[in-house]
Amino acid sequence: MSDRSQLIETGKPFTFDAQRDAEFERLVTRYPTRESLILPSLWLVQEQEGWISAEAMAYIADRIGTFATMVYEAATFYTMYNLQPKGKNHICVCRTLSCYLLGKQEIVDYLKQELGIKPGEVSADGQYSLEEVECLGHCGTAPVVQLNGEFYEDMNVAKLKELLATLK
């Protein structure tokens, strides 16, 4: 966790594209209150843009008909919402318990060196971003890494090297 409250403003108003717009309206029918749409809407923004700006939060609030602070609270509380652009290849390394016991630090150190960034940062060319995350629920195949949401289990530095090679 860190202070996620310094939002980035793009300077341009935000709006859902046609697909997200339709999905939003569909989701409205699934819940008895519009406020329930806050988390799903934040996901829709992230699907569309890869990250969530201040303008996007204001858009969600106005579209749902709730306070901007409600959206602001949810966006900063839930750590999977990207409040800044991530790299084209977003790598999450699990750091908890079994992954820790089975060598996540080696993996993190290797990635820091290889990508030239620390956890929480995006590489200068925008290709990579790195994050240490909490237990991903794949402890039996630790250490585990997520690349753009896909799970890669039983990881080690060698396998990671191979994986990175496929991204080039």
Next chain:
Amino acid sequence: MADKVKLFVNGQEVEVEAGKNLIDAIGAIGIEIPHLCYHPALGADGNCRMCLVGIEDGRPPLVPACKTRVAEGMKVQLDAEKIKKIQRDIMELELINHPIDCPICDQAGECKLQDYYMRYDGKPSRMTVKPVLKAKHMDFGCGVVHDQERCVLCARCVRFTRMITKTGELGIVNRTDYARVNIFPGRPLNNRYALNVVDLCPVGAMTSRDFRFKQRAWFLTNSPSICHGCSKGCNIFIDHNREKYKDDVIYRFRPRLNEKVNGYFICDQGRMTYKLENDNRLTTPRVGDRDAGFDEAVESVRRAVSQAQKTVVLVSPNASLEQMFAVQQFATAINAPLSGYSDGYIKQGDGDDFLIRDDKSANRASFALLGIDATKAGFAAAVGGADLLLSFDNDLSRSLSEAELGQLLATVKLVMVTSSQTECVAKAAVAVPVASYSEDSGSIVNGEGRLQRYEVAVVKNQPACDLLRIVHLLGGEVTNNQEARVGLQAAVAVLKNIDLEQVPAEGIALTESEVAHVAA
């Protein structure tokens, strides 16, 4: 009368009101349960954990008092060592990341953390690691300054903007000890009650830019009074102090609880009317172009009245009931028509469904009680053929345009008996300073027909004469407030069965129909 329930506190049987939570019920019989996040107007949040009490044979045995209703036979443990230890431990955890800002923090002297530390903690700090650091003196808008480090995350301010003003400008972002109060970028506080969060905040996280660093709370005298900003009649505390070699000055208004009028809050505009009591006051009498002594000025007015062909007396809707009665008696005695014309004091459409009223005067309802005409037509008729207009604190420049006023004063000489330097004062032939309401006492009736009493709060080094006494000096019969009240109770039907000398703190509801009946 509310139902009662018998329960035990620290082994002693007590009787408390049914249906309340433990904090309110036990607090009402004089036993404090410490708490930060609970507030009667905002409900219980249960996040501070300061109000944890033991319930003997209870399931669970440890409960937050704010969320626990009283029950017959309940055995509440407050003084047990284990509860005392919990209070110390919670205080310790509140304080580990709390900046030691007391020397520069406005809240000192009225701070819950200070009070509870002294009462429930008293232990030295065991923090040997770096505390959490956050942002300080943030501008939240509407004159509210926020300090995230001092904040104990009780969420009272957030709940206030969500539940009371329903404007939702505040939120608590992040989680764990990164949590902090903030506004959404570009959407600062923007409602007419925002400064109430300064009062609600139990610590110095919310301070008022207007009051910041001006005065220490323990030097302030807290005098109960009534705001005169509009006809709502919100109950306030006038917090004032006379510093050495200086005068008694008001530093701020704070809301005073009156469940029948304003609850726990006041509006920001009303809160700021304290400045009208301090600033721009008429203090030196004036006759013609020159400053004069008080006696000379009063004598000048007396002469003007006796020499005038036709005098019109104008009374202010901010005058107290007693003052209006004295003025009315005086006007009758000198055969002068009396008007309360003050349409300009009403801002149509400005009121809301909470505490703000269109009518920006405090006692217009008393016109109806006393049968004082306040219509424009009545005023026009009154000033027809008049050569002297004697205004008791009624600022005509608010109700007449500059042209209209100019036209009027071309043929009518104006005498202003008033507390502040209004436009009218500059145009008056004679200006006599009078005590403002914060320096006086009296009864006023709010727009909902509630009669309330206010007492003298501020005592200036050179106190101005009060209005009722000036009327007497001019020849009126009523000499003081008590006499006025005797007269009022005799003359006004709806006041006959009320003891105006014993007005309870919450005021007296004069029924609407009675007030209207008298007016008709």
Next chain:
Amino acid sequence: MQVQVLSTRFDIPDANKIEVAKQHGAYATLDKVFAMQPEEIIELVKASGLRGRGGAGFPTGLKWSFLPKNIDKPVYLAVNSDESEPATFKDRYILVRDPHMLIEGIIICCYAIKSHAAYIYIRGEYTTQVKVLQAAIDEAYAAGYLGDTVAGHDYKLDVTVHRGAGAYVCGEETALLESIEGRKGQPRSKPPFPAVEGLYGCPTIINNVQSIGSLPFILTNGADAYKAYGTEKSPGTHLFGISGLVKKPGMYELPLGLPILEVIEKVAGGLRDGRTLKGVIPGGSSTPVLTPEEAQTVTLDYESMAAHKTMFGSGGIVVLDDTVDMVKLVENLIYFYHHESCGQCTPCREGLGWMLKIVKKIIRGEGTTADIDLLTELCDNIEMKTVCVLSAACTMSTRSYLNKFRHEFEAYVTGGAPAQAAM
């Protein structure tokens, strides 16, 4: 030692597809279910002794019976698929390998509790899993198992998947409800309990994925068949997750009641070569650690765990060998709980941060004995003074390491352990 009660269809290729699942028995209970009275189903589930598999172990049938009778508000089911307790990795197998078992279980539960709307709360990180689950739900709608007339019966049921976004605290049932309602996952004070006032202020049952997934078996085979597995007070089977320093980590379905060390040896292949056992985390990171001596007499059921002053929890077993630095492990765990604290109440928000800083100080070599004592005392000061049990999850586990491995903390203080940089 492994059995197949929940995992019967796990190894069948494409069992997540409805045609394959149906071929192997999916949805076969429904006609029987709709012929029963809802109260009968509740009694059946009570009789089976099924206990909540999310970690609390509360009897499922009993929980359902707390719903008020004659309610004029809708009743909701929330399926807890947040699965964020470190060492727990079982529910996602159900989601991916046999989602129709879950959907069938949801139908059974909703009929029993008279609910027409279920929300499956799935942790945001389960990206591939949510896709498989949603596809299965879409198939179920298409085949008429969800929607206006479930399996042709006059019963409406809608199931909506609600994605979390990275908060372990949302596994707490009331935080989960807050999250569905659009707010931060900050747990609510109880009372009121969700069965009375839950989702949108309405009566709500929250059950773990595995608990719901167990229902088709019980409905098909009866309470006795379920009780044939496990022990008297802890009947049935569980999808145990064994991880850490063992040869064959993985998810294994076992009956409850087996000796923990035997399971570690025979099912998970035992320790790596040349290593000795140092400790066992029995049921997820929140459960107090067991020493090898204690583990000798522990069986995998609720009662044995309680008797050993730990918990069955989510059945996530982590094996610790002699290479493990217990102090750094504690740091890893406290970091997790501090990271996941919702921040609502004072003791957890401020206290866990303080605990983390103290253990880091100890690891840096700057700690004193007073710091170890303070860390221990804070566990007591924080525990049970909070709105929810996330803080207790941290303090109960941390306390067990401080009590049972105090010498390792003291070594840091006296300089015996290498004062390495903290993680």
